[in-house]
Amino acid sequence: MNILMTNILDLAAGLGLYDLWAKHHLQGIHRMLIELADIGDGGQVLDVGCGTGIFASLLTETSKNIGVFGIDTGRRMIRISQRRARKNGHTISYTVGSATELPYAEGQFDVVFSCMVFHLLDPPEQESALKEICRVLKPGGKYVAAEFEEYPAGFLGRRTLRYPVSLTKKCGFHIDSEIRGPFVTKRRPTTYRVLVKPEIYG
Ligand SMILES: C[S@@+](CC[C@H](N)C(=O)[O-])C[C@H]1O[C@@H](n2cnc3c(N)ncnc32)[C@H](O)[C@@H]1O
Numbered sequence: 001m002n003i004l005m006t007n008i009l010d011l012a013a014g015l016g017l018y019d020l021w022a023k024h025h026l027q028g029i030h031r032m033l034i035e036l037a038d039i040g041d042g043g044q045v046l047d048v049g050c051g052t053g054i055f056a057s058l059l060t061e062t063s064k065n066i067g068v069f070g071i072d073t074g075r076r077m078i079r080i081s082q083r084r085a086r087k088n089g090h091t092i093s094y095t096v097g098s099a100t101e102l103p104y105a106e107g108q109f110d111v112v113f114s115c116m117v118f119h120l121l122d123p124p125e126q127e128s129a130l131k132e133i134c135r136v137l138k139p140g141g142k143y144v145a146a147e148f149e150e151y152p153a154g155f156l157g158r159r160t161l162r163y164p165v166s167l168t169k170k171c172g173f174h175i176d177s178e179i180r181g182p183f184v185t186k187r188r189p190t191t192y193r194v195l196v197k198p199e200i201y202g
Pocket of ligand 1: 120
């Protein structure tokens with residue numbers, strides 16, 4: 001995990017800076033994710049790397065009768081998410097934890113989301129996270145992601161991290177759709193993917 005970047009994000013969240021940035025830059029991305037997921041009424045939904053809970057709150061407001069869960073490694077992120085849920089009267093279950101080791105049962109969720117998280121994970125962690133997302137999804141469930149295609153990492157950005165699309169097949173996913181959409185910065189394209197866990201898995 002890019003610990004430095006993750007700690008900076010967590011600190012920025014504690015200072016209220018992350019929310020200022022996210023509300024401005026991620027609103028279109030969050031709306032697009034909800035549109036692509038086409039959730040309907042009911043079901044269990046997980047946001048992996050939920051940050052300060054802006055997206056999970058939007059999910060609660062836009063979909064009826066769904067159970068919403070969020071997980072993030074940032075303690076401050078989760079504290080702010082819980083505060084936001086209390087303030088808005090939302091019932092959302094938040095946990096401090098990692099995408100690489102999800103504390104949920106196999107087949108628990110109908111839909112899992114990730115938004116701008118995979119560029120913070122090293123390749124072995126990306127693989128573990130994808131396997132975990134697949135494990136916690138119901139057969140036929142959807143993984144809906146908005147992720148940078150490429151992101152500079154390592155010392156002075158000399159390494160490039162890519163969203164591990166080739167691994168998604170290895171992890172058992174079938175790609176339902178793959179499109180470009182709203183982005184955070186023009187220099188780094190964001191790809192939206194709807195990946196489906198096969199009905200017969202394993
Ligand atoms: C750019 S923020 C995006 C937050 C959120 N998805 C949103 O749309 O506002 C990336 C988030 O991923 C979290 N993160 C990084 N590594 C993680 C991991 N291994 N497991 C879960 N969350 C992680 C960070 O703490 C941070 O909150």
